Amino acid sequence: MNWTWFHRLGSPPHVYGFAERWAPWFGGAAALAIVVALYGGLILAPADYQQKDAFRMVYVHAPSAWLSLMAYSTMAVAAAVGLIWRMKVAHSAAAACAPIGAWFTVAALGTGMLWGKPMWGTYWVWDPRLTSELLLLFLYIGYMGLRAAIEDPQKADKASAVFAIVGVVNVPIIKFSVNWWNSLHQEATVMRMGKPTMNGDMLWPLMLMFLGFTLYFATVVLIRLRAELLRRERSASWVREAVA
Amino acid sequence: MSEFFAMDGYGVYLWPSFALGIGVIVLNVILALRSLAAAKLEARRRLQVQS
Amino acid sequence: MLSVSGLHLWRGDRHVLRGVSFSAGPGQCVLLTGKNGAGKTTLLRAIAGLLDPEEGQVSWRNVPARRSRDAFHAELAYLGHEPPLKGDLSARENLKFSIGIRRAVTREEIDCALRRTGAEPFADLSVRTLSAGQRRRVALAGVLLSGAVLWLLDEPTTNLDADGQQLVATLIDEQVGGGGIVVAAVHHALPLASGRFVDLVLGEA
Amino acid sequence: MRSGASTVARLVVERDLRLAFRKPSQLLQPLLFFMIVATLFPLTLTPELSRLRDAAPGVLWIGALLSSVLALEFLFRDDAQDGTLEQFALSGQSLTWMLFAKTCTHWLLSGLPLALSAPVAALALGVPATALGSMVASLALGSFALSLLGAISAGLTLGARRGGVLLSLLTLPLSVPVLVFGADATQRAIAGAAIAPPMYMLGAIAVLGVTLAPLAAAAAVRIGLE
Numbered sequence: 001m002n003w004t005w006f007h008r009l010g011s012p013p014h015v016y017g018f019a020e021r022w023a024p025w026f027g028g029a030a031a032l033a034i035v036v037a038l039y040g041g042l043i044l045a046p047a048d049y050q051q052k053d054a055f056r057m058v059y060v061h062a063p064s065a066w067l068s069l070m071a072y073s074t075m076a077v078a079a080a081v082g083l084i085w086r087m088k089v090a091h092s093a094a095a096a097c098a099p100i101g102a103w104f105t106v107a108a109l110g111t112g113m114l115w116g117k118p119m120w121g122t123y124w125v126w127d128p129r130l131t132s133e134l135l136l137l138f139l140y141i142g143y144m145g146l147r148a149a150i151e152d153p154q155k156a157d158k159a160s161a162v163f164a165i166v167g168v169v170n171v172p173i174i175k176f177s178v179n180w181w182n183s184l185h186q187e188a189t190v191m192r193m194g195k196p197t198m199n200g201d202m203l204w205p206l207m208l209m210f211l212g213f214t215l216y217f218a219t220v221v222l223i224r225l226r227a228e229l230l231r232r233e234r235s236a237s238w239v240r241e242a243v244a
Numbered sequence: 245m246s247e248f249f250a251m252d253g254y255g256v257y258l259w260p261s262f263a264l265g266i267g268v269i270v271l272n273v274i275l276a277l278r279s280l281a282a283a284k285l286e287a288r289r290r291l292q293v294q295s
Numbered sequence: 296m297l298s299v300s301g302l303h304l305w306r307g308d309r310h311v312l313r314g315v316s317f318s319a320g321p322g323q324c325v326l327l328t329g330k331n332g333a334g335k336t337t338l339l340r341a342i343a344g345l346l347d348p349e350e351g352q353v354s355w356r357n358v359p360a361r362r363s364r365d366a367f368h369a370e371l372a373y374l375g376h377e378p379p380l381k382g383d384l385s386a387r388e389n390l391k392f393s394i395g396i397r398r399a400v401t402r403e404e405i406d407c408a409l410r411r412t413g414a415e416p417f418a419d420l421s422v423r424t425l426s427a428g429q430r431r432r433v434a435l436a437g438v439l440l441s442g443a444v445l446w447l448l449d450e451p452t453t454n455l456d457a458d459g460q461q462l463v464a465t466l467i468d469e470q471v472g473g474g475g476i477v478v479a480a481v482h483h484a485l486p487l488a489s490g491r492f493v494d495l496v497l498g499e500a
Numbered sequence: 501m502r503s504g505a506s507t508v509a510r511l512v513v514e515r516d517l518r519l520a521f522r523k524p525s526q527l528l529q530p531l532l533f534f535m536i537v538a539t540l541f542p543l544t545l546t547p548e549l550s551r552l553r554d555a556a557p558g559v560l561w562i563g564a565l566l567s568s569v570l571a572l573e574f575l576f577r578d579d580a581q582d583g584t585l586e587q588f589a590l591s592g593q594s595l596t597w598m599l600f601a602k603t604c605t606h607w608l609l610s611g612l613p614l615a616l617s618a619p620v621a622a623l624a625l626g627v628p629a630t631a632l633g634s635m636v637a638s639l640a641l642g643s644f645a646l647s648l649l650g651a652i653s654a655g656l657t658l659g660a661r662r663g664g665v666l667l668s669l670l671t672l673p674l675s676v677p678v679l680v681f682g683a684d685a686t687q688r689a690i691a692g693a694a695i696a697p698p699m700y701m702l703g704a705i706a707v708l709g710v711t712l713a714p715l716a717a718a719a720a721v722r723i724g725l726e
Contacts, residue, residue, distance in 0.1 A: 149660035
């Protein structure tokens with residue numbers, strides 16, 4: 001079983017070339033998907049009988065929350081690969097994922113609060129999903145704080161990789177304990193921001209938006225990956241024509 | 245057209261929510277491109293130092 | 296026994312180890328010399344496995360050291376700049392611990408080693424109250440006690456007086472004479488008796 | 501003949517206990533910190549015991565968490581500075597096992613004493629005497645899980661110049677499950693209800709901590725020593 005694709009995956013010049021070639025395509029596809037999904041969600045989809053037009057905020061809140069979690073798990077997988085097979089490319093990919101994940105956690109929180117205001121009358125309610133999202137933001141801040149605190153890039157890569165793995169193991173446990181905590185204090189009948197029941201016309205724009213956000217995530221990761229690869233490459237010859 | 249923007253009263257929350265979403269999307273592309281440009285500059289500087 | 300091949304390592308932007316390669320067999324002593332910052336300490340730490348080289352390989356008994364790390368470390372004694380001693384413990388307590396985690400060691404063995412390196416008079420004082428030279432002697436007793444085949448010594452004679460430096464030279468001679476291997480980073484020539492040492496100059500521009 | 505695992509563990513525990521009792525001030529500091537935190541709440545919330553009782557679980561557990569994070573600062577840093585931690589990594593023995601022994605000793609010296617002295621603060625916060633037993637049990641188990649978790653962050657911040665805020669920034673989000681189940685157990689103890697469900701959860705987290713945390717801590721320490 002030849003591992004050529006795996007070796008090629010591990011060689012910075014090859015990955016740099018791949019990222020440079022494919023980022024625009026991913027970007028174009030993402031933009032198209034998002035625009036069509038926006039049109040579908042804002043105009044074509046019928047209003048929800050209960051939340052009326054407010055439900056349309058799901059088209060930006062749900063994909064942001066999805067991306068914030070996907071970015072963290074991608075980061076943890078890249079970190080694990082980097083630690084186990086000592087691959088600089090994997091560490092670079094992990095470093096590339098963090099800022100995007102953090103920003104979309106902020107977006108998920110912001111859109112969640114804007115959705116909460118009409119539903120509950122206040123911007124912030126200790127709803128289990130919003131609380132878990134907030135804790136995920138602290139995990140991102142911890143990750144980036146640790147990376148910033150260590151000067152040597154190789155050491156920072158490895159230390160933050162350990163934290164990313166420890167973090168991803170804890171995300172489901174934190175989610176479980178927050179739900180447990182929420183079920184304890186359920187006396188106040190808070191109208192949970194229930195998932196609006198979605199029929200066909202409402203659903204396909206959401207699925208398309210998920211796809212668009214995923215493609216967008218790939219685009220930005222590929223751009224940042226090129227930057228991280230250049231930062232880690234010492235004196236390799238390929239850098240010369242990459243930056244020529 | 246105007247009732248489209250009104251979003252039967254929820255527009256005041258819906259449009260900022262989408263603005264935030266789109267804003268973060270655009271912002272991250274800009275940040276990524278700037279990070280790439282900075283890395284290229286630094287790599288060029290390092291190459292000059294080495295040669 | 297010990298072979299280092301094509302070691303490359305960067306510290307920040309500085310290319311400190313540029314493809315260092317050498318090998319050492321039983322009864323051999325390698326003396327690392329070179330200006331400050333030439334990479335003597337970096338090389339020793341890379342051999343010991345404390346530092347991961349970006350390229351190149353360290354192998355012990357022709358097995359990559361990283362794969363058989365614990366077995367390699369069981370046969371290795373590493374003495375860095377700072378003698379690894381706890382200030383609140385006495386020399387005896389320190390050695391009872393640091394050697395005890397490696398192998399069963401008796402009180403007599405510890406006393407004998409301390410006597411050998413001239414550290415017995417202050418063996419029961421808290422290490423915090425000792426001078427740097429005295430601490431170095433306690434650490435040397437630890438290296439003796441470890442029974443390691445490979446010694447990695449980083450400037451072993453710092454803070455030592457004249458007969459202290461002679462002591463280090465004699466200990467190295469005995470270790471090498473007994474079939475052991477010593478890799479030592481030194482600033483000035485060591486009065487080594489045997490001619491079996493190899494000079495490795497690092498960091499020439 | 502290489503030392504066996506039990507000898508290694510015994511020596512590590514013995515060394516750390518001897519070191520701790522040679523410098524007892526470092527033992528008392530986390531306890532005093534806990535007591536001060538507990539006294540701040542009546543001053544800021546209300547002196548009225550019945551209302552303090554509602555806040556008691558939060559005060560006790562957040563106090564326990566913060567004082568355990570404080571105590572973590574010295575877990576590896578002293579040994580790293582004087583070069584002994586390096587010898588742990590070079591001893592040919594399993595670093596994971598040695599750090600696990602070291603973390604358990606750290607708990608014996610910080611978490612356990614805190615759990616045992618917590619009744620003083622709890623009574624002052626209006627916690628009924630009947631609840632003290634199960635509260636101490638939950639604090640003891642919870643602080644053990646916190647020590648294991650904190651050992652990872654302590655190892656990770658070795659690479660940085662100063663642990664301090666970064667150490668708590670890494671530890672606090674990960675300690676949320678222990679806080680949730682611990683506070684729930686204490687709340688049930690106060691209400692006289694059975695504390696089994698949250699205690700099982702704390703037990704599960706502690707077991708997960710025992711199996712995984714030392715591995716991560718050993719990896720973190722090896723990276724930090726580079």
